[in-house]
Each structure stands twice: as C-alpha cells, then as structure tokens.
Amino acid sequence: MQRVALHPIDQFRAFFVTPQVVKQRPKLAAVAPALLDRLVSEKLQAEAEAIATEGWKWIEVSLDLPYGYSHGLRRLSGDPAPMTDDEGAAHAKLLAEYRALEEEYEGQDEFPEEIDVRLGALEVAMEKLEARPLIFDDEEIARAGAFVTLDRYGELVVYRGIVRPEDEPREDADVHSGEQAVGGQGAELSTGRSADGVGHSTVITSAGQALGANVPDDEDDGALKPLPERLVMELTAHRTLALREAVGRSPDVALTLLLLKLVNDTFRSSNSTGSCLEASVRHVYMSAQASDLKDSVVAKLVDDRHAEWEADLPLGDDAVLWDYLVSLDQGTRLSLLAHCLSFGINALHEKVNPYGAGISASGLTRRTTQSDLVAQAVELDMVEAGWEPTVDTYLNRVPKARILEAVREAKGEGTAQLLDHLKKGEMATEAERLLKGSGWLPEVLRRHDLAALDSAEGQGAPEPVSDADQAEDVDLPAFLTSDLPGDEASMMAAE
Numbered sequence: 001m002q003r004v005a006l007h008p009i010d011q012f013r014a015f016f017v018t019p020q021v022v023k024q025r026p027k028l029a030a031v032a033p034a035l036l037d038r039l040v041s042e043k044l045q046a047e048a049e050a051i052a053t054e055g056w057k058w059i060e061v062s063l064d065l066p067y068g069y070s071h072g073l074r075r076l077s078g079d080p081a082p083m084t085d086d087e088g089a090a091h092a093k094l095l096a097e098y099r100a101l102e103e104e105y106e107g108q109d110e111f112p113e114e115i116d117v118r119l120g121a122l123e124v125a126m127e128k129l130e131a132r133p134l135i136f137d138d139e140e141i142a143r144a145g146a147f148v149t150l151d152r153y154g155e156l157v158v159y160r161g162i163v164r165p166e167d168e169p170r171e172d173a174d175v176h177s178g179e180q181a182v183g184g185q186g187a188e189l190s191t192g193r194s195a196d197g198v199g200h201s202t203v204i205t206s207a208g209q210a211l212g213a214n215v216p217d218d219e220d221d222g223a224l225k226p227l228p229e230r231l232v233m234e235l236t237a238h239r240t241l242a243l244r245e246a247v248g249r250s251p252d253v254a255l256t257l258l259l260l261k262l263v264n265d266t267f268r269s270s271n272s273t274g275s276c277l278e279a280s281v282r283h284v285y286m287s288a289q290a291s292d293l294k295d296s297v298v299a300k301l302v303d304d305r306h307a308e309w310e311a312d313l314p315l316g317d318d319a320v321l322w323d324y325l326v327s328l329d330q331g332t333r334l335s336l337l338a339h340c341l342s343f344g345i346n347a348l349h350e351k352v353n354p355y356g357a358g359i360s361a362s363g364l365t366r367r368t369t370q371s372d373l374v375a376q377a378v379e380l381d382m383v384e385a386g387w388e389p390t391v392d393t394y395l396n397r398v399p400k401a402r403i404l405e406a407v408r409e410a411k412g413e414g415t416a417q418l419l420d421h422l423k424k425g426e427m428a429t430e431a432e433r434l435l436k437g438s439g440w441l442p443e444v445l446r447r448h449d450l451a452a453l454d455s456a457e458g459q460g461a462p463e464p465v466s467d468a469d470q471a472e473d474v475d476l477p478a479f480l481t482s483d484l485p486g487d488e489a490s491m492m493a494a495e
Contacts, residue, residue, distance in 0.1 A: 048061050055138065057202065059204045064150070070162065076144055087129055227398060236347055238293055255338075305339060400420075410435055
C-alpha cells in the first residue's frame with residue numbers, strides 16, 4: 001500500500017476495497033486504485049508547486065521513478081544547512097539521554113528490551129536532525145531541477161539539485177542564425193527567479209508531459225493528429241529494446257552493423273552523427289519509457305542473457321580477460337560480440353535541437369532509416385516482442401480519431417462505427433478488448449519493408465475487411481453483449 005502511506009487513509013476510507021465492497025459494488029472496487037493514484041498525484045503536484053518557489057528550472061513528478069532515472073545526470077553538491085538554535089538544543093538533549101542510557105547499562109551483555117527500543121528511537125530522531133537540507137547557489141538552481149516521488153515505504157521524497165546534460169554551462173555557446181544559443185533543448189524553457197524570488201518559470205512535468213497537458217476526453221474535429229511526442233519516445237524505447245534483444249542473438253547482423261559504423265567513421269569525411277549504433281559501446285539509456293517496459297518479455301531476455309555472460313567472464317583483470325577471449329571459439333566470440341554490441345543500439349526518437357547540441361533533424365532521420373534496416377535484418381516483430389495496444393500504453397494517450405483508426409484497421413469499419421459515439425475513456429477500454437490478439441501495431445512500430453508490401457500478417461494493419469465480411473463478422477463491443485446469451489449476441493452481430 002505504498003500510495004496509501006502518503007495519502008491520509010480517512011480521505012480514502014469511503015473507497016477502501018473490502019470483500020463486501022468487492023461483492024456488492026465491483027465497479028467501485030475496480031476504480032479504487034485509480035482513484036488513489038489520482039489523489040496521490042494531486043498531492044505530489046501540490047508539493048511540486050511549493051518546491052517551484054525555490055526557483056528550480058524543472059520539476060519531474062512521478063509516482064514511481066524508473067530504474068536508472070539519474071543516468072547521465074549530475075547532482076549538485078550543495079552545502080548542508082546549519083541547525084537552528086532549537087534544532088541544536090533538541091539534538092543535544094537526545095544525545096545526552098542516549099549517552100546516559102549507554103553508561104547506565106554499560107557492561108551488560110544485552111540491553112533490556114524497553115531500553116533497546118528507546119535507544120533505537122533516539123538514534124532515528126538524531127539522524128533525522130543530522131540529515132540537513134542542502135543549500136545551493138542561486139545560479140546553479142536556475143539550471144537544475146528536482147524529482148518529487150515516493151520511496152518504497154510510501155513516504156514523500158524530493159531529490160533536489162539535478163542537472164541535465166543540455167543544461168550544463170557551455171564555455172563556447174553555439175551561434176545559430178545570428179543569435180546566441182542557450183544550452184541544449186532547455187532554450188525553450190527559460191528559467192530563473194522573478195523579483196519576488198518565486199520560480200514562476202519552473203516547468204513541472206509528469207511522465208515528460210507538462211501537467212494538465214493530457215489529450216482531452218472529447219475531440220473537437222475528429223482529425224487524425226500526429227502522435228504525442230512523448231508517446232513516440234516511449235514506443236521507440238520499446239522498439240529499441242526489442243532490437244537489442246534481436247541483435248544480441250544475431251552475430252551476423254551484429255557484425256554487419258559494426259562494419260557499417262566503422263566504415264562510415266573511417267571513410268566519411270562529414271559528421272556521421274545519427275547512426276543507430278553507438279559503437280563505443282556506450283549503454284544508451286531510455287529517458288522516456290512506459291512503466292511496463294522493465295517487465296516486458298524482451299527486457300527479461302536481455303537481462304537473462306547478460307547475467308549468463310557476466311557469470312562466465314573473468315572481469316576485473318584485463319590480462320586474464322584477454323586470455324579468456326582468445327580461448328573462445330569463433331562462434332562464441334561472435335555471440336559475445338553481438339551481445340555487447342546490442343547495448344549500443346539506439347532507435348530512440350528524440351527532440352530535435354536546432355542549436356547544435358544533441359541530434360539534428362537529418363541525424364534523426366538517418367538513425368530511423370538505419371534502425372529500419374536492422375529491424376528487417378533480424379526480422380523484428382513487435383507483437384512477438386510483447387507490445388500490445390492497451391489503455392495505458394497507447395489508447396488513452398491518443399485522440400479518439402486514432403483509437404477508431406486502430407479498430408478500423410484491425411476489425412473493419414463496421415466495428416469502428418459501433419464505438420464512435422462513446423466517450424474517450426469508454427472507447428479506449430472497448431478498443432483494448434477488441435484489439436487484443438489482433439496483431440495491430442501503430443505505424444511507428446511497424447516494419448517498413450512489410451508495410452510497403454501491405455500484405456504481412458501480424459505487422460501493422462491486417463488486410464482490409466470487406467463489407468460482406470463485416471456484415472457476417474462484426475465484433476460487438478462488450479457493452480452491447482454483456483447481458484445477452486451467446487446465441488442472441490451472435491444474432492445481433494449478424495443483423
């Protein structure tokens with residue numbers, strides 16, 4: 001009950017799930033966890049708004065920070081704030097009691113249970129006073145940010161003083177179109193405190209999106225709009241991990257990919273940024289990822305293979321490792337090469353930075369093109385890799401027109417028309433049920449070579465469904481068939 005620990009239970013008591021509630025009001029029981037998430041998110045947001053007054057450039061709010069969230073980020077050192085007079089006096093009083101108890105029971109093999117408990121409480125109280133908040137320089141605060149989240153016990157935790165690479169001070173600022181560039185992508189997010197010291201320009205985000213910037217439930221025009229950039233980042237993160245898993249077990253493809261990188265680096269005089277392979281090998285961290293990525297099929301395969309190699313390799317002594325590598329047969333060496341090389345796979349979508357720091361538009365296009373070649377070589381299938389369109393991973397993140405497009409491609413126009421009157425949340429839920437097992441993929445996850453052929457099963461949109469087939473086999477939404485016997489539901493579908 002991590003989230004309950006943060007939120008006062010009396011505010012949640014009316015919605016608390018008991019066996020009686022589950023039996024008598026199943027819909028209420030099902031919605032309770034989502035309600036609690038909303039209540040906790042609101043509380044974290046309120047805390048973030050209070051912290052924004054300190055002047056931070058950005059604040060990221062997250063119920064559950066992903067593994068490796070601080071990868072590539074720099075933490076400011078800061079100076080511990082001195083204790084106030086009251087805090088100092090309280091600490092001295094606690095310390096005096098602690099030492100007095102130690103002296104009183106000195107020489108005994110064990111402390112009495114009540115004394116041991118009291119000593120533990122005194123230690124906790126002193127440690128809390130000794131854990132001083134850090135004081136940062138105003139100039140550093142203007143370029144740094146903070147994470148607001150929960151710890152494993154459900155307690156509120158704030159990690160202040162985190163600097164992103166694009167916000168690092170640059171000695172020689174790039175110049176673009178006659179204007180001085182601001183460090184990295186942070187150029188569009190101006191920072192600093194106003195005259196009253198309040199961080200009005202602090203950008204508060206959750207899952208990479210500004211709070212309150214979600215797709216509205218009701219669409220105005222029903223037009224097919226581009227997918228949200230954050231969603232594209234998450235989808236390409238899943239595709240990148242799937243490519244890593246596939247390349248890691250494909251030595252021939254890995255060798256070709258390595259040669260492609262080395263030949264370009266050796267024979268191309270122009271800058272070769274934008275390759276889909278970091279051949280250093282530098283482990284590419286996925287800053288934007290869906291919450292289920294770490295538990296996906298491909299994540300487990302990559303982790304298991306890595307653990308097997310790590311158990312065999314004599315790490316820590318390069319001379320011993322060299323002899324070990326020399327002793328391997330060619331097939332094993334190539335398998336190890338493929339595994340190591342796979343961690344440099346980078347098929348991620350990123351924000352284009354026009355000021356020179358980060359990836360350019362042409363570099364991003366080149367990366368995408370190369371990743372398509374690799375996907376074709378390893379016969380990547382994102383359906384087999386475990387991705388499926390759910391409310392959380394796709395359907396609730398896009399406009400209604402995109403939901404209907406997915407159902408139309410997978411199940412036909414007739415089924416899509418049965419959903420077009422629903423509200424966004426209901427439509428997403430029904431679409432998840434209808435799309436389950438269909439093999440439908442959004443365009444960003446489809447194999448481009450198969451999409452060009454327009455005839456591949458399990459990749460992208462299935463073959464168009466004819467009007468006659470629709471009349472005979474319309475997939476009715478659950479709300480139309482939930483209270484009907486099987487025969488009657490079939491008759492309705494036929495009609």
